[in-house]
Amino acid sequence: MSLLRFGISMPTELSTKFDLLIKKKKYSNRSEAIRDLIRRFLIEDEILNDSEVIGVVSILYNHHQRELSEKLTAVQHEYHHLVLSAMHIHLDHDNCVEVIIMQGQSQKVKNLAETLIATKGVKHGSLNLTSSGKNLQ
Ligand code: NI
Numbered sequence: 001m002s003l004l005r006f007g008i009s010m011p012t013e014l015s016t017k018f019d020l021l022i023k024k025k026k027y028s029n030r031s032e033a034i035r036d037l038i039r040r041f042l043i044e045d046e047i048l049n050d051s052e053v054i055g056v057v058s059i060l061y062n063h064h065q066r067e068l069s070e071k072l073t074a075v076q077h078e079y080h081h082l083v084l085s086a087m088h089i090h091l092d093h094d095n096c097v098e099v100i101i102m103q104g105q106s107q108k109v110k111n112l113a114e115t116l117i118a119t120k121g122v123k124h125g126s127l128n129l130t131s132s133g134k135n136l137q
Contacts, residue, residue, distance in 0.1 A: 001137060008034075043131045047106045052134075054084075055102040055109035057116060057127045063096045065121035072119060076100065079112045095123075103132065 022033040047053055063069050076083050082104040089097045102109045117125030
Protein backbone atom coordinates (compact mmCIF):
# COMPACT_ATOMS: atom_id res chain seq x y z
CA MET A 1 0.00 0.00 0.00
CA SER A 2 1.52 3.28 -1.09
CA LEU A 3 1.05 6.44 0.93
CA LEU A 4 0.17 9.85 -0.44
CA ARG A 5 0.79 13.07 1.48
CA PHE A 6 -1.22 16.17 0.74
CA GLY A 7 -1.89 19.55 2.32
CA ILE A 8 -5.33 20.86 3.23
CA SER A 9 -6.30 24.53 3.41
CA MET A 10 -9.09 25.56 5.78
CA PRO A 11 -10.11 28.44 8.03
CA THR A 12 -8.09 28.51 11.26
CA GLU A 13 -11.26 28.38 13.36
CA LEU A 14 -12.41 25.20 11.59
CA SER A 15 -9.02 23.61 12.11
CA THR A 16 -9.06 24.55 15.82
CA LYS A 17 -12.50 23.01 16.27
CA PHE A 18 -11.40 19.88 14.42
CA ASP A 19 -8.30 19.51 16.60
CA LEU A 20 -10.39 19.86 19.78
CA LEU A 21 -12.91 17.31 18.56
CA ILE A 22 -10.38 14.69 17.48
CA LYS A 23 -8.65 15.04 20.85
CA LYS A 24 -12.00 14.44 22.56
CA LYS A 25 -12.55 11.42 20.31
CA LYS A 26 -9.12 10.01 21.29
CA TYR A 27 -7.39 10.35 17.94
CA SER A 28 -3.63 10.61 18.30
CA ASN A 29 -3.23 12.70 15.16
CA ARG A 30 -5.07 14.49 12.36
CA SER A 31 -4.10 11.96 9.71
CA GLU A 32 -5.83 9.05 11.44
CA ALA A 33 -8.95 11.16 12.04
CA ILE A 34 -9.07 12.29 8.41
CA ARG A 35 -8.56 8.72 7.15
CA ASP A 36 -11.52 7.60 9.29
CA LEU A 37 -13.65 10.48 8.01
CA ILE A 38 -12.86 9.51 4.42
CA ARG A 39 -13.73 5.86 5.16
CA ARG A 40 -16.98 6.96 6.78
CA PHE A 41 -17.79 8.98 3.66
CA LEU A 42 -17.03 5.97 1.43
CA ILE A 43 -19.16 3.66 3.59
CA GLU A 44 -22.07 6.13 3.46
CA ASP A 45 -21.81 5.93 -0.30
CA GLU A 46 -21.76 2.11 -0.24
CA ILE A 47 -24.90 2.13 1.90
CA LEU A 48 -26.67 4.62 -0.39
CA ASN A 49 -25.73 2.60 -3.48
CA ASP A 50 -27.16 -0.63 -2.07
CA SER A 51 -23.73 -2.28 -1.95
CA GLU A 52 -22.99 -5.29 0.21
CA VAL A 53 -22.74 -4.22 3.84
CA ILE A 54 -22.54 -5.69 7.31
CA GLY A 55 -25.37 -4.81 9.67
CA VAL A 56 -25.39 -5.31 13.41
CA VAL A 57 -28.82 -4.97 14.94
CA SER A 58 -29.52 -5.16 18.65
CA ILE A 59 -33.00 -5.60 20.03
CA LEU A 60 -34.20 -5.44 23.61
CA TYR A 61 -37.43 -7.20 24.50
CA ASN A 62 -39.39 -8.90 27.20
CA HIS A 63 -39.52 -12.63 26.51
CA HIS A 64 -42.79 -12.95 28.42
CA GLN A 65 -44.47 -11.01 25.63
CA ARG A 66 -46.69 -13.57 23.95
CA GLU A 67 -45.13 -15.30 20.92
CA LEU A 68 -42.53 -12.57 20.51
CA SER A 69 -39.44 -14.83 20.69
CA GLU A 70 -41.04 -17.16 18.14
CA LYS A 71 -41.87 -14.27 15.80
CA LEU A 72 -38.32 -12.88 15.95
CA THR A 73 -36.86 -16.32 15.27
CA ALA A 74 -39.28 -16.94 12.39
CA VAL A 75 -38.26 -13.67 10.71
CA GLN A 76 -34.59 -14.62 11.00
CA HIS A 77 -35.27 -18.03 9.46
CA GLU A 78 -37.17 -16.42 6.60
CA TYR A 79 -34.15 -14.22 5.85
CA HIS A 80 -31.49 -16.78 6.84
CA HIS A 81 -29.45 -15.89 3.71
CA LEU A 82 -28.83 -12.45 5.29
CA VAL A 83 -28.16 -13.61 8.85
CA LEU A 84 -24.55 -14.49 9.67
CA SER A 85 -24.93 -14.94 13.40
CA ALA A 86 -27.25 -14.24 16.29
CA MET A 87 -26.59 -14.03 19.99
CA HIS A 88 -29.24 -14.09 22.67
CA ILE A 89 -28.56 -12.86 26.18
CA HIS A 90 -30.99 -13.39 29.08
CA LEU A 91 -30.41 -10.11 30.91
CA ASP A 92 -32.67 -10.82 33.87
CA HIS A 93 -35.97 -12.55 34.65
CA ASP A 94 -37.85 -10.59 31.97
CA ASN A 95 -35.47 -8.90 29.56
CA CYS A 96 -33.53 -10.32 26.67
CA VAL A 97 -31.10 -8.73 24.28
CA GLU A 98 -30.52 -10.20 20.88
CA VAL A 99 -27.65 -9.16 18.63
CA ILE A 100 -27.99 -10.22 15.02
CA ILE A 101 -25.20 -9.80 12.50
CA MET A 102 -26.26 -9.62 8.88
CA GLN A 103 -24.53 -9.40 5.53
CA GLY A 104 -26.12 -8.41 2.24
CA GLN A 105 -27.28 -5.53 0.08
CA SER A 106 -27.82 -2.52 2.30
CA GLN A 107 -31.51 -2.12 1.51
CA LYS A 108 -32.25 -5.77 2.33
CA VAL A 109 -30.24 -5.58 5.55
CA LYS A 110 -32.07 -2.38 6.55
CA ASN A 111 -35.46 -3.90 5.77
CA LEU A 112 -34.73 -6.95 7.89
CA ALA A 113 -33.50 -4.79 10.79
CA GLU A 114 -36.58 -2.58 10.55
CA THR A 115 -38.87 -5.62 10.56
CA LEU A 116 -37.19 -6.95 13.71
CA ILE A 117 -37.19 -3.56 15.47
CA ALA A 118 -40.82 -2.83 14.59
CA THR A 119 -42.07 -6.20 15.84
CA LYS A 120 -44.70 -5.60 18.50
CA GLY A 121 -43.19 -5.90 21.96
CA VAL A 122 -39.63 -4.97 21.05
CA LYS A 123 -38.72 -2.23 23.54
CA HIS A 124 -35.71 -0.85 21.70
CA GLY A 125 -33.71 -1.68 18.64
CA SER A 126 -30.84 -0.12 16.78
CA LEU A 127 -28.95 -0.88 13.61
CA ASN A 128 -25.34 -0.15 12.87
CA LEU A 129 -24.19 -0.53 9.28
CA THR A 130 -20.62 -0.92 8.22
CA SER A 131 -18.65 -1.97 5.18
CA SER A 132 -17.81 -5.57 4.36
CA GLY A 133 -14.29 -4.11 4.13
CA LYS A 134 -13.60 -5.55 0.69
CA ASN A 135 -13.18 -2.17 -1.01
CA LEU A 136 -11.81 -0.26 1.94
CA GLN A 137 -8.13 0.27 2.79
NI1 NI B 1 -33.73 -14.57 26.96
